Amino acid sequence: MTLFLHVCCAPDLTVSYKRLDEQGYEPVVYFYNPNIFPEEEYIKRFDEVKKLQRVWHFKLIQGKYEPSVYYNRIKGNEYNKRNRCLECIRLRLNSTIFMAKELGFTIYSSSLLASPRKSHEDILNISKELEHEYEDQNIKFKYLNFRSNNGIKESSKICKTYNIYRQDYCGCVFSLSESKKYEEESKRDNFKKLKKIVGEEYANKLFNYYKTDLLRVPEDVPYEFLLIDGINSLKYLKPQIVLIKKEIANDFGLSESGRYKIGNWKTKIIIW
Numbered sequence: 531m532t533l534f535l536h537v538c539c540a541p542d543l544t545v546s547y548k549r550l551d552e553q554g555y556e557p558v559v560y561f562y563n564p565n566i567f568p569e570e571e572y573i574k575r576f577d578e579v580k581k582l583q584r585v586w587h588f589k590l591i592q593g594k595y596e597p598s599v600y601y602n603r604i605k606g607n608e609y610n611k612r613n614r615c616l617e618c619i620r621l622r623l624n625s626t627i628f629m630a631k632e633l634g635f636t637i638y639s640s641s642l643l644a645s646p647r648k649s650h651e652d653i654l655n656i657s658k659e660l661e662h663e664y665e666d667q668n669i670k671f672k673y674l675n676f677r678s679n680n681g682i683k684e685s686s687k688i689c690k691t692y693n694i695y696r697q698d699y700c701g702c703v704f705s706l707s708e709s710k711k712y713e714e715e716s717k718r719d720n721f722k723k724l725k726k727i728v729g730e731e732y733a734n735k736l737f738n739y740y741k742t743d744l745l746r747v748p749e750d751v752p753y754e755f756l757l758i759d760g761i762n763s764l765k766y767l768k769p770q771i772v773l774i775k776k777e778i779a780n781d782f783g784l785s786e787s788g789r790y791k792i793g794n795w796k797t798k799i800i801i802w
Contacts, residue, residue, distance in 0.1 A: 532556045533672060534630035534638040536622060538563055540578035541696050542641035544688040545681045547586060549674055550639070558635070559583070562593030562625045564600040565618050567703040578695045585692060593625060600702070614704065619648070620656050627660050631667045638669065644676035644685065647700055724766040727758055736767060745769035753778055765793030772799045 533550060535557040537543045543559065550557050561579055566572040572595055583590045603621045607613040623640060630638040642648045650673075657671035675681075689696055699709035717740060725733040736755070739745050745767065747756070756763050760782045764772060774784070779801045784790075787800045 531637070532558055532635065534558050534560060534626065534633065534635040536560050536562060536626035536638065536640040536642070537579060538622070538641050538645065538701070539575050539697060540582055540694045541685055541689050542644040542676075543579060543582060544644075544694070545685040546639075546641040546644045546674075546676045547582070547588065548684070548688070549676050549681070550672075553674070555637075555672075556588075557639075558589045558591065558633075560591045560593060560626055560629055562622055562629075563701060564594070564596045564621070566595075566701040567597070567706060569595070569597075571697070571701070574695060575697065575701075581692060581694065591629070593629070608704065611704070611708075614702075615648075615700075616652060616656070618702065619653060620660075623653075623656055623660055627664055627669060627671075631664065631669055636669055637672050639672040639674065641676070643674060644681060646677065646682055650675065720766045720768070728755070739767050739769065741768045741770070743770045745772050747772060747774040747778055756782060761790070761799075762792055764797070765795055768795045769797055772797055774799060774801055776801050 531554060533555040535543075535546065535550065537546070537559050547557055547559075559579065561576055563572065563575070566575060576592065579590065582588075600618065600621060604614045604617045607617060619642065622642075626638055626640065630636075640653065642653055643650060654671075654673060657673075661669070661671060686696075688694070699705045720740070721733060721737055724736065727733075728736070736751065739750055742750075745751060745764070747753070751764070751767070756778070761784065779785070779799075784799060784801060788798070789796055790799050
């Protein structure tokens with residue numbers, strides 16, 4: 531059975547598509563997201579969806595990229611996050627149900643149900659409002675909790691398999707600003723904590739490696755730094771990958787390479 535699936539981004543499409551396919555649906559993917567800012571980001575996210583299309587061979591329809599429609603829709607709620615997000619969801623689902631009707635579909639859904647940033651209750655309430663508006667069109671919203679049964683973890687695994695870009699903000703200019711603000715606050719907070727432990731001069735030196743792609747121990751961070759709190763000392767720097775010598779790793783209870791949770795940060799540790 532075919533189903534018209536609104537898609538917000540490739541990471542959320544991964545598990546949405548897989549779960550629908552497992553239930554016997556053949557999703558036709560509709561990419562409509564006029565909220566995404568800037569346009570380069572919109573193009574990048576659509577390209578990632580096309581990357582999955584080449585793997586799974588689904589039919590893909592691209593909606594119009596019309597930011598002015600989005601800004602008109604949220605007018606007056608630009609800085610009211612909840613209302614802004616509700617209007618954004620309503621705009622995208624309304625376009626989805628309209629397109630589904632035009633193309634002869636009777637069932638539609640959205641990958642927004644896979645997003646850890648979105649409320650299922652809000653999505654369901656909006657879908658019910660729209661179904662009431664389109665009640666004479668015989669089109670229904672298919673609800674599935676794509677996040678259940680480790681859906682987010684499964685999505686992450688698929689993204690790694692196919693090298694899918696995973697964005698760090700929802701999409702709009704406001705969420706981008708909020709994401710940057712959060713990142714700046716997080717960085718300042720980590721620096722303050724580190725400064726209390728090692729002093730300002732040493733903290734400044736170590737912070738040259740904040741969120742670095744590759745952190746080497748002991749070349750970049752000396753052995754003595756790990757004496758503060760073992761491998762957890764690296765939580766203040768949040769590196770993507772840690773390359774650590776075997777004899778040092780053994781001193782701190784690390785016996786094999788792999789992904790480790792350090793504080794609230796996950797990093798890949800390579801022992802050599």
